[in-house]
Amino acid sequence: MQLTTLFSSITINSMTLPNRAVMPAMATGYGNADSTVSDRLIAYLARRAQGGTGLIITEVCAVLPRGKGFPNEIGVWDDNFIDGLKRLTNALHLHGSKTALQLHHAGRETFKAAAGDLPEAPSAIPSVVLNQPCEEMSFERIGIVIDAYGKAALRAQKAGFDAVEIHAAHGYLLTQFLSPFSNHRSDAYGGSEEKRSRFVLEVIEAVRKEVGPDFPVIIRISADELIKGGYDLGFMERLAPRMVSAGVDAIHVSVGVYSTPGNLSIASFDTDPGFNLSRARAIRKASGVPVIGVGRINHPQMADDALSRGDADLIAFGRQHITDPDFLNKARQGRFDEIRWCVSCNQGCIERLGLEMKSSTCTFNPECGREYAGPAPLAETPRRVWVIGAGPAGLSAALSAVKRGHEVDIFEKDAFPGGQLLPASRPPRKEIYMGWIDWAIREFTKHNGRIHCQKEVTRKTLHAKKPQAVILATGAYPVTAPIPGIKGDRVFDARDVLVGKVSLESPAVVIGAGHVGLETADYLISRGIEVTILEMQPFSPVGKHTAHGYWLHRRLKQAGARVVLNAVLTGISNATVSYTSGEDRETVAAAMVVTAMGARSETSLESALKELSIPYWIVGDAQNPRRLLEAIHEGYRAGQEI
Ligand SMILES: Cc1cc2nc3c(=O)[nH]c(=O)nc-3n(C[C@H](O)[C@H](O)[C@H](O)COP(=O)(O)OP(=O)(O)OC[C@H]3O[C@@H](n4cnc5c(N)ncnc54)[C@H](O)[C@@H]3O)c2cc1C
Ligand SMILES: Cc1cc2nc3c(=O)[nH]c(=O)nc-3n(C[C@H](O)[C@H](O)[C@H](O)COP(=O)(O)O)c2cc1C
Ligand code: SF4
Structure with a gap:
């Protein structure tokens, strides 16, 4: 150039x-x-x-x-x-x-x-x-x-x-x-x-x-x-x-x-x-x-x-x-x-x-605002560090630790690194997020870090290999509410829909109008699917006061997506979703149902780490499901502390 x-x-x-x-x-x-x-x-x-x-x-x-x-x-x-x-x-x-x-x-x-x-x-x-x-x-x-x-x-x-x-x-x-x-x-x-x-x-x-x-x-x-x-x-x-x-x-x-x-x-x-x-x-x-x-x-x-x-x-x-x-x-x-x-x-x-009334930083640059402190010095005794999970928190932690001279291996159970950032980068306009995953992998491998995909770490592996330090970056798994029919054949998690594991059918009902729900609706609409979004709260959790919130709501409105607030789900059948909204009982056609109802931290390996007295750090959604900023910054800090 x-x-x-x-x-x-x-x-x-x-x-x-x-x-x-x-x-x-x-x-x-x-x-x-x-x-x-x-x-x-x-x-x-x-x-x-x-x-x-x-x-x-x-x-x-x-x-x-x-x-x-x-x-x-x-x-x-x-x-x-x-x-x-x-x-x-x-x-x-x-x-x-x-x-x-x-x-x-x-x-x-x-x-x-x-x-x-x-x-x-x-x-x-x-x-x-x-x-x-x-x-x-x-x-x-x-x-x-x-x-x-x-x-x-x-x-x-x-x-x-x-x-x-x-x-x-x-x-x-x-x-x-x-x-x-x-x-x-x-x-x-x-x-x-x-x-x-x-x-x-x-x-x-x-x-x-x-x-x-x-x-x-x-x-x-x-x-x-x-x-x-x-x-x-x-x-x-x-x-x-x-x-x-x-x-x-x-x-x-x-x-x-x-x-x-x-x-x-x-x-x-x-x-x-x-x-x-x-x-x-x-x-x-x-x-x-x-x-x-x-x-x-x-x-x-x-x-x-x-x-x-x-x-x-x-x-x-x-x-x-x-x-x-x-x-x-x-x-x-x-x-x-x-x-x-x-x-x-x-x-x-x-x-x-x-909006948060805190000092500014950058989601993707955890050093921004800490320039006065500088990065931590090289580790005096480099350790054999395992990072479990190659989502944003794991990648960030691994990069931070490897730059300090530690010997770092990342283990990821999925076929590709990226964690939830893979589905997160599928809705319209969000492809740009993939650039960070590619950048983080390039930087990590340049520093001789190793990534092992399709390698799930279990209690057994930890007992057998006993790494010297572990960063638990195992993220969060999606959860659903106990609604009759929620386990049905045509009910899918938003992440699976976004990464293309599901054949799409119209019309679709998306349950949950948070970011994941609305962006999944945006994705479905961009693929020609008619969408209704059901939200139990009286307002959408995504405000229009942020730039992205504004454009997201606008795209959905222009595409004719229906957002139903105060919707309490009563049942899901093969072809419909039933709910009440105030006094009314409603039924909406649904060739597929997509759930976007939140997530719960995955920390099942923590007890094994305790048993083995391996020093460990829990970072990102594994600590508490939140956002990229927390995942990337916590990962970075763990790498600086090891
Ligand atoms: C559709 C969608 C859109 C989103 N959009 C945004 C957004 O715009 N902005 C934002 O801030 N946040 C967004 N988020 C949330 C954000 O993606 C997460 O907060 C973030 O990915 C958390 O990172 P993490 O590394 O802690 O966990 P994850 O991304 O969940 O990564 C954890 C990884 O650990 C792996 N793993 C788990 N157990 C094991 C094991 N035993 N062995 C090996 N590997 C294991 C998993 O396979 C996974 O790859 C979105 C989430 C979704 C689902
Ligand atoms: C955190 C933040 C603070 C900003 N503060 C100011 C400011 O003090 N004065 C100003 O003229 N513009 C301010 N802006 C606007 C930027 O100067 C710039 O015009 C805007 O970010 C668009 O440029 P970009 O797309 O290259 O980021 C701010 C932007 C950001 C992101
Ligand atoms: S990546 Fe996000 S947080 Fe970082 S400077 Fe750009 S807009 Fe701000």
Whole structure:
């Protein structure tokens, strides 16, 4: 592969970048509670700089305390922040990366707990997603905030940043002023397109005035809000040259706001790679300055093609930087096989941060967020380690242990490694998950690890061979409820259906509307089967607030799948399923029935390990049926502890 354009240099104002790869701002939650930069954040970003990225843009950094989007967001509203930020720029410069500070004010997209006061916004219209009350900004307050942007930019310059990026995307304060949806003012800052643009243009002018003519100023925009009543691409095409006249040197073209259906600002695997490049191209044409393209561009070849076509001048690889900090250097050296790809699942990063209120990491990169600690040293006494089960937990544990010098054998009773990730990667759009299994196997065998498939470990084998340490990664087996007829000939487990062990017949009834049930329904529909989904709860366990949840529900609805809630099953016959829903007794035709009713941990070998006094670790679903993140991270940690 020829990556000539991606690895060519580019100059923005006075800043010359060694290549056109950008790490965009991505909040981590690693900052200190007092909004100063932490060692953890520095180590995390420095690890990405080490990977060869031309420009690293820090995560959101609040220009005022009231602009904080989450409690430990870093800040730059006072000179006291400069020293900490300087430590950060020094660390990134050591690796040859340039770095920009992202200047942020969340406006109404925050909570009182983070902002320390009622969130402020152009109009007192609560966020559609957070639904928090907020206060309309007075003229005086608008002046204070504009001034704060300028002062913040100057502090960034003093701290050694090579550029600043004004965050005017994703529905935060600056977008809120631009948008007719959130700006209902009738004064000089609202109403006409001209007046809605005024705040952003004045922020740019304030920043430019403070940093002088030579300092690079980037603005990040959402090219289209993609909401009813919001602004569109045409509006941004008209605004772009005016932002340039006000003082910006480059435009970073993102898309969407908090309430955009399907979270296109951080798109899941349900959305095509590179889906936002056409907007970058339009803004490039309209503005005449360099633009940064972004949005599910993981593969360096795709980036290089987009640059060569003239869609953009630089490409931001967001989550790909989280999953594999070395992917650019690997690509530069043609080692594409070694790249661990981001699958755009959002589970470990944005959903963990935004929905679980925990610091960000990556489902597939258990080292993300622990860079400050580094991997455990090589084992002093290498041991003969058995990993039982080649699912995600087992593969992750085996790789972690083998890299530390242990002699590792994985035993898998099935014909192929992968565990539940094999069925998990069969529904539409989820094929991408297979890439991790292939990557993990390649890495493991490269380190001389051995995988033995179709080898079930039993109590007898353990007694006979007595390995020195065992990682029990035997996963979980599916369970069903005691419904009359559940053992019938045409009743199958979802996993068997997904891996092709079952001949499909229409119509099908799927029992359970969790992820496994809905994705199996999606799979069946993609193969022409008519589907009814029965769920005993009054709501589907899969929320529409996650990107994948939204698209999954949408696909099912568009395909005409029927989801029946509050359905209590009363019986399954050869051709029907009966249930009650409230007062009603219903029967639905079913040429096949698919169960997706949960799983139970498989730990039957634990007693033998205890009897033999073999040190052991139980990881992943074998400990408790959960998700990939827990399986992969627990496996990794066990390998580090052995
Ligand atoms: C259809 C489906 C979709 C899913 N989608 C997602 C998703 O999108 N995101 C997510 O986070 N999670 C998802 N999950 C859940 C996720 O796949 C599991 O949490 C994860 O696979 C657990 O990994 P594990 O290694 O602990 O166990 P498993 O994946 O169950 O692997 C255990 C392995 O051990 C083997 N084994 C068991 N006993 C023995 C023995 N005695 N000797 C040798 N081998 C043995 C089994 O054959 C199996 O290969 C999905 C699950 C399913 C079924
Ligand atoms: C965990 C996480 C945090 C993010 N935080 C920010 C942020 O602080 N500022 C910002 O402008 N965008 C933020 N984003 C959006 C990313 O910068 C990027 O635009 C998005 O992930 C799409 O790019 P990708 O598909 O290459 O990941 C965040 C994304 C993620 C996954
Ligand atoms: S958690 Fe998922 S989306 Fe986030 S970086 Fe990792 S693989 Fe990508």
